[in-house]
């Protein structure tokens with residue numbers, strides 16, 4: 188964990204989004220959204236399918252360039268940065284579907300995830316350099332540490348193709364730790380897992396925050412969001428229609444109309 192993450196006051200802006208817009212041809216996927224991701228909190232984004240939630244994550248993490256607007260991370264303008272540059276600064280993410288090498292062990296998947304962040308090159312591999320050996324050792328240690336953090340040490344040597352959906356989600360969390368993030372963006376972290384497992388994943392998300400990592404998550408499971416989030420932003424057709432505490436969002440007529448009253452809500 189980074190020192191800055193620990194030393195900066197909880198509740199201050201970790202990420203500031205100013206009038207962010209993304210157009211895909213004629214479609215406005217994110218429309219003039221301004222918000223703040225608060226440091227040391229669990230920030231949630233909800234809304235109907237196609238509301239622009241994943242696109243919002245793609246803009247923050249540099250997958251798509253914004254059409255207009257600004258993204259400021261810890262006071263630095265990151266609007267035009269590439270994904271690797273944003274990751275380097277301390278923003279990592281998980282995806283709705285966790286892509287793993289199914290024929291490799293869970294631990295090896297984690298080691299590969301960590302290796303992508305190291306500096307050894309082909310020359311180091313050919314001569315089996317000291318740098319390569321040192322990095323391999325460090326990656327193995329960090330991978331084991333990440334597995335322990337997410338509670339998967341007991342399946343380190345199982346093939347990734349044989350693990351459950353909930354375990355895949357935990358591996359995704361462990362991969363997100365590889366860049367030593369200050370902010371993690373979790374896209375449907377409890378998608379496809381049962382209610383008991385959802386509780387376990389919620390507890391893991393709280394653990395991230397206790398360790399100084401700010402969380403922003405997209406989720407359709409309303410029970411989970413309402414008990415987990417400190418703050419919720421609601422998107423609908425790319426626009427922010429509400430923002431507030433779970434109690435405020437639950438009672439907001441526009442949100443009930445656009446989302447909570449619909450069949451999307453898993454309450």
Ligand SMILES: Nc1ncnc2c1ncn2[C@@H]1O[C@H](COP(=O)(O)OP(=O)(O)OP(=O)(O)O)[C@@H](O)[C@H]1O
Pocket residue numbers: 211214216234235236237238239240241242243
């Ligand atoms: N790369 C793309 N090119 C064109 N249109 C896109 C692209 N990505 C997303 N869109 C469109 O932008 C809109 C918002 O999509 P997005 O995936 O961000 O919504 P979402 O709220 O995450 O939905 P879900 O809850 O189903 O994941 C949709 O109409 C989608 O079809």
